[in-house]
Amino acid sequence: MINKEAGWTEIISPVNSYWNMKLGELFRYRDLIFLFVKRDFSAVYKQTILGPLWLFIQPIFTTLIFFFVFTKIAKIPTGGIDPILFYLAGITLWNYFSDCFVKTSNTFVANAGIYGKVYFPRLVIPISIVISNLIKLGVQLIVFAVVFIYKINFEGLSFSFHSTLFFLPVLILIMAILGLGLGIVFSALTTKYRDFSFLLAFGIQLLMYATPIIYPLSYTSGQLNKWISLNPLTPLIENFKFALFGIGHFDYVGLLYAACISVIILFVGIIFFNRVEKNFMDTV
Amino acid sequence: MQVLKVENVYKQYELGQVSTGTMAHDFNRWLHKIRGKEDPYLKITEKNTRDENGGTNFVWALDDISFEVNQGDVVGIIGSNGAGKSTLLKILSKVTSPTKGNIKIKGRIASLLEVGTGFHPDLSGRENIFLNGAILGMTKKEIQAKFDEIVVFSGVDKYIDTPVKRYSSGMYVRLAFSVAAHLEPEILIVDEVLAVGDAEFQKKCLGKMKEVSQQGRTVIFVSHNLVAVKSLCTKGIVMDQGKLVFSGSADEAVENYMNANASKVQPSTVFSSPDDAVGNEFIKIKSVSVQPEKLFITDAIQLDFSFWNYTDELKFNVAFDVIDVFGEVVFGSGHEFTSINNVGSASCLIPSNLMNDGIYSIHVYVHTAGMRKLCDFMDIVSFEVCDKERNHGYYGKINGAVRPKLTWKEG
Numbered sequence: 001m002i003n004k005e006a007g008w009t010e011i012i013s014p015v016n017s018y019w020n021m022k023l024g025e026l027f028r029y030r031d032l033i034f035l036f037v038k039r040d041f042s043a044v045y046k047q048t049i050l051g052p053l054w055l056f057i058q059p060i061f062t063t064l065i066f067f068f069v070f071t072k073i074a075k076i077p078t079g080g081i082d083p084i085l086f087y088l089a090g091i092t093l094w095n096y097f098s099d100c101f102v103k104t105s106n107t108f109v110a111n112a113g114i115y116g117k118v119y120f121p122r123l124v125i126p127i128s129i130v131i132s133n134l135i136k137l138g139v140q141l142i143v144f145a146v147v148f149i150y151k152i153n154f155e156g157l158s159f160s161f162h163s164t165l166f167f168l169p170v171l172i173l174i175m176a177i178l179g180l181g182l183g184i185v186f187s188a189l190t191t192k193y194r195d196f197s198f199l200l201a202f203g204i205q206l207l208m209y210a211t212p213i214i215y216p217l218s219y220t221s222g223q224l225n226k227w228i229s230l231n232p233l234t235p236l237i238e239n240f241k242f243a244l245f246g247i248g249h250f251d252y253v254g255l256l257y258a259a260c261i262s263v264i265i266l267f268v269g270i271i272f273f274n275r276v277e278k279n280f281m282d283t284v
Numbered sequence: 285m286q287v288l289k290v291e292n293v294y295k296q297y298e299l300g301q302v303s304t305g306t307m308a309h310d311f312n313r314w315l316h317k318i319r320g321k322e323d324p325y326l327k328i329t330e331k332n333t334r335d336e337n338g339g340t341n342f343v344w345a346l347d348d349i350s351f352e353v354n355q356g357d358v359v360g361i362i363g364s365n366g367a368g369k370s371t372l373l374k375i376l377s378k379v380t381s382p383t384k385g386n387i388k389i390k391g392r393i394a395s396l397l398e399v400g401t402g403f404h405p406d407l408s409g410r411e412n413i414f415l416n417g418a419i420l421g422m423t424k425k426e427i428q429a430k431f432d433e434i435v436v437f438s439g440v441d442k443y444i445d446t447p448v449k450r451y452s453s454g455m456y457v458r459l460a461f462s463v464a465a466h467l468e469p470e471i472l473i474v475d476e477v478l479a480v481g482d483a484e485f486q487k488k489c490l491g492k493m494k495e496v497s498q499q500g501r502t503v504i505f506v507s508h509n510l511v512a513v514k515s516l517c518t519k520g521i522v523m524d525q526g527k528l529v530f531s532g533s534a535d536e537a538v539e540n541y542m543n544a545n546a547s548k549v550q551p552s553t554v555f556s557s558p559d560d561a562v563g564n565e566f567i568k569i570k571s572v573s574v575q576p577e578k579l580f581i582t583d584a585i586q587l588d589f590s591f592w593n594y595t596d597e598l599k600f601n602v603a604f605d606v607i608d609v610f611g612e613v614v615f616g617s618g619h620e621f622t623s624i625n626n627v628g629s630a631s632c633l634i635p636s637n638l639m640n641d642g643i644y645s646i647h648v649y650v651h652t653a654g655m656r657k658l659c660d661f662m663d664i665v666s667f668e669v670c671d672k673e674r675n676h677g678y679y680g681k682i683n684g685a686v687r688p689k690l691t692w693k694e695g
Contacts, residue, residue: 007390008289008388008389008390009389009390009391010388010389010393011386011387011388011389012375012376012378012381012382012386012387012388012389013381013382013385013386013387014381014382014383014384014385015381028423029418029421031418031423031424032418032419035414035415035418035424036415038411039404039407039411039415042406042407042411043404043406043407046406046447047406113401114401114402114419115379116374116379116397117379117397117398117401118377118379118395118397118398118401118402118419118420119377119378119379119395120419120421192306192310193307278380278381279380279381281374281379281380282297282298282380
């Protein structure tokens with residue numbers, strides 16, 4: 001957008017071009033992204049007694065509840081995987097996705113105070129949310145690893161190494177892209193019509209049941225299996241479990257499918273987001 | 285050299301609640317857009333007047349604004365509430381975008397619509413300096429380089445590792461302002477909200493603006509504090525109801541704004557015959573006037589009253605109250621006249637250096653000598669007392685209903 005002739009360095013105009021994603025500007029503000037991440041971490045556990053222990057408590061207790069409800073009472077099989085590990089893996093990954101999605105989905109509404117007073121690339125905030133949740137995920141994966149190692153050493157669980165374990169970062173990255181993409185689409189929608197935040201609040205619960213978190217994909221069959229396979233989260237969760245537990249197969253096609261869908265959603269999301277950010281202060 | 289060029293900028297606002305109605309508008313807009321037509325709501329948008337309702341929900345908050353700013357200018361944007369100053373400021377700060385028109389900028393632009401944006405109460409002063417600096421557009425490196433300077437300027441070095449929620453409000457504002465003051469943009473946009481607060485802070489804030497402009501950088505200052513504009517700015521822009529009505533030197537702009545406002549006050553009311561005059565069966569007003577028409581705090585004010593008398597009384601008590609814009613009586617005064625026949629007249633002199641600056645109206649009463657009320661008239665005339673330019677120190681409004689000039693001695 002540099003008008004070289006007259007030496008103008010910036011032009012403020014009513015609309016951006018669809019293809020100007022302003023990623024360069026975002027890069028210039030990278031320090032701000034990390035400062036927001038730091039802020040989220042140092043501020044969130046202030047004035048709590050247990051502090052960062054809350055990071056561990058939440059997945060562990062949810063796992064125990066799931067174990068009692070779904071394994072002990074409902075007797076839903078976990079496809080040959082130790083139920084505790086099955087749920088812990090599912091919950092940890094699902095939490096990451098849903099935190100990315102839900103927390104970025106109210107970016108405009110929650111940050112209207114800052115956005116209304118000063119300009120910086122608006123995407124800085126959703127991206128910082130995804131990154132700080134990534135750190136949280138890292139900590140929770142340590143919990144998972146500790147339980148996993150305990151089970152191997154003391155309960156005789158067998159573990160065989162698969163090269164697909166190297167795909168873990170890719171799976172998490174795709175999940176982050178999908179969560180961010182959906183989140184910013186919703187953040188653009190909720191700005192004017194808050195109806196979408198109500199939709200999201202129960203939609204995210206329904207989405208969990210449409211993702212193989214509390215049951216293995218192999219437990220479903222026929223039409224249902226097809227629909228659940230369409231969910232881009234399904235191959236991510238299934239592949240994650242394969243990489244760790246070695247049961248089933250690694251679905252490369254599904255992975256590619258999830259990656260494509262996620263990138264498209266993110267792309268659409270950024271375009272949408274950049275459209276809305278220009279005038280959202282008038283309607284928020 | 286031009287550093288900022290505003291070209292035919294318009295800003296439309298849709299009033300009222302967001303509801304199914306606005307969704308229908310959005311849908312209609314979209315229909316027009318895909319057929320390649322202009323937004324249908326731009327045509328029915330009206331002038332931005334708060335007291336008249338033209339029946340549509342669309343108003344122009346900015347209506348064809350164009351101006352240019354050269355490097356090193358200190359531009360004051362003045363106008364009454366609702367003139368569009370804040371909207372213009374928001375567009376220049378990129379918080380919202382224009383509906384039509386372009387703004388061209390040369391160099392880095394920073395806006396201070398508020399100090400301490402993004403301050404987190406649980407974080408320490410140190411952490412907040414970095415966070416706030418980055419929000420305002422500085423890189424970590426730049427902040428690090430200026431960190432010590434910022435801390436010294438704020439004067440809170442002792443508490444720099446304490447969460448800012450433990451700060452006194454004064455310390456908080458000082459730290460926040462200190463970060464903002466160390467920004468080095470080519471163009472600085474300052475909202476007058478910064479200039480409220482305690483006198484010391486205001487002095488610091490306005491002093492910093494002066495310093496910035498002396499370094500050859502450009503400042504845009506939005507205010508309705510005419511004294512500050514006159515004292516600090518080199519150029520002035522006057523806005524009214526979303527339109528740019530004047531652009532020129534700061535002194536001329538203030539003059540223009542005052543004249544425009546003076547037309548809103550009514551310093552004299554004259555009735556040529558009793559038939560048209562306001563009044564009742566006892567008393568009818570012939571004329572009431574305030575002189576001079578253009579008033580400064582250093583002027584004496586003469587009030588003249590005359591009225592037609594339809595009673596048999598000869599003795600009257602004529603009195604008035606001076607009412608400020610909030611409807612409060614500033615003071616009242618009255619006098620008894622003993623020989624009034626068909627037409628009575630009276631005058632009163634309010635001494636110079638008594639009234640504070642502001643807009644006032646006069647409430648007139650006529651009583652009999654026995655204090656039986658014959659009539660009273662609200663808002664019969666109104667006038668504005670203007671402040672004088674000040675050279676240094678505090679530029680804000682002096683507190684109080686009146687502003688008498690008192691004798692001070694040293695020692």
